[in-house]
Amino acid sequence: MSGPSDESYQALRIERRLDVLEVTIDHPESRLNTVDALLHGELTRLFRELKREDEARAVLLTGEGRAFSAGGDFAFFAELTDLQALEHLRRDAKQMIWDLLEVELPIVAALNGPAVGLGASLALLCDTIYMAESATIADPHVRVGIVAGDGGTAIWPLAVGPARAKEYLLTGDPVSATEAERIGLVNRVVADDRLLAEARAFAQRLAQGAPLAIRYTKQAVNKGVKAALNVAFDASTALEIVTFQSEDHREAMAALAEKRPPTFRGR
Numbered sequence: 001m002s003g004p005s006d007e008s009y010q011a012l013r014i015e016r017r018l019d020v021l022e023v024t025i026d027h028p029e030s031r032l033n034t035v036d037a038l039l040h041g042e043l044t045r046l047f048r049e050l051k052r053e054d055e056a057r058a059v060l061l062t063g064e065g066r067a068f069s070a071g072g073d074f075a076f077f078a079e080l081t082d083l084q085a086l087e088h089l090r091r092d093a094k095q096m097i098w099d100l101l102e103v104e105l106p107i108v109a110a111l112n113g114p115a116v117g118l119g120a121s122l123a124l125l126c127d128t129i130y131m132a133e134s135a136t137i138a139d140p141h142v143r144v145g146i147v148a149g150d151g152g153t154a155i156w157p158l159a160v161g162p163a164r165a166k167e168y169l170l171t172g173d174p175v176s177a178t179e180a181e182r183i184g185l186v187n188r189v190v191a192d193d194r195l196l197a198e199a200r201a202f203a204q205r206l207a208q209g210a211p212l213a214i215r216y217t218k219q220a221v222n223k224g225v226k227a228a229l230n231v232a233f234d235a236s237t238a239l240e241i242v243t244f245q246s247e248d249h250r251e252a253m254a255a256l257a258e259k260r261p262p263t264f265r266g267r
Helices: 037-050 074-079 083-102 118-124 152-160 162-171 177-182 192-207 211-244 247-258
Strands: 012-017 020-025 058-063 107-111 128-132 136-138 188-190
Touching: 012 037, 020 037, 020 192, 037 083, 037 118, 058 118, 058 192, 083 118, 083 211, 107 118, 107 192, 118 136, 118 152, 128 177, 128 192, 152 162, 152 211, 177 188, 188 192, 211 247
Parallel strands: 020 058, 058 107, 107 128, 128 188
Antiparallel strands: 012 020
């Protein structure tokens, strides 16, 4: 059997339920499943391995506890102080997103709580998105003085159009579950205590469909998603690296540590 196995991960839990492979983000050191070097590296490996999965017919991706993934770990940000570290992160991030889009199996995301930054991008790049009533989704890169460089500049406009996407990408404001469903950002909003049951039922429905037809249809649709990423991804990640080294980013991180509003100067 090819594909991911539970014992090889620390921050992801892998379970097989009938024809569905369930992946749960469960970071042992973060109750909000924030993205640090460990989780970033394991997510990169996960989607590479899912391309080789030959037993399951569908994938369910969810989070454990209070959050799907609450975005980047601020302590991890502090480690990204030189171009070598940023370039390594950029390469991993690009491989992660491209591999996600090339996973042939349909992927159902079940957002049990906040999906933020990279967490939001991963969720929106899945094939169907279920969202708990209490969950939110946001891409607040700008709030810490950096560009949304992990796919957000491509997938948000595809999902809701450029004007509405820019409203949320330029402010970093969170989108409630009700609003996310209303504007077409996600597929279904369900009661918190029904989220996994309903997402599992839909994943099983996909798993029982004609495998080749479902996989090839997904591949055809994702051609358009890849085209958008080809336009936006490299530019946005390059600009993210620039802004990671800006005074505004340092000011944002200092303001967070000091629990005060930041003062941005555009440099």
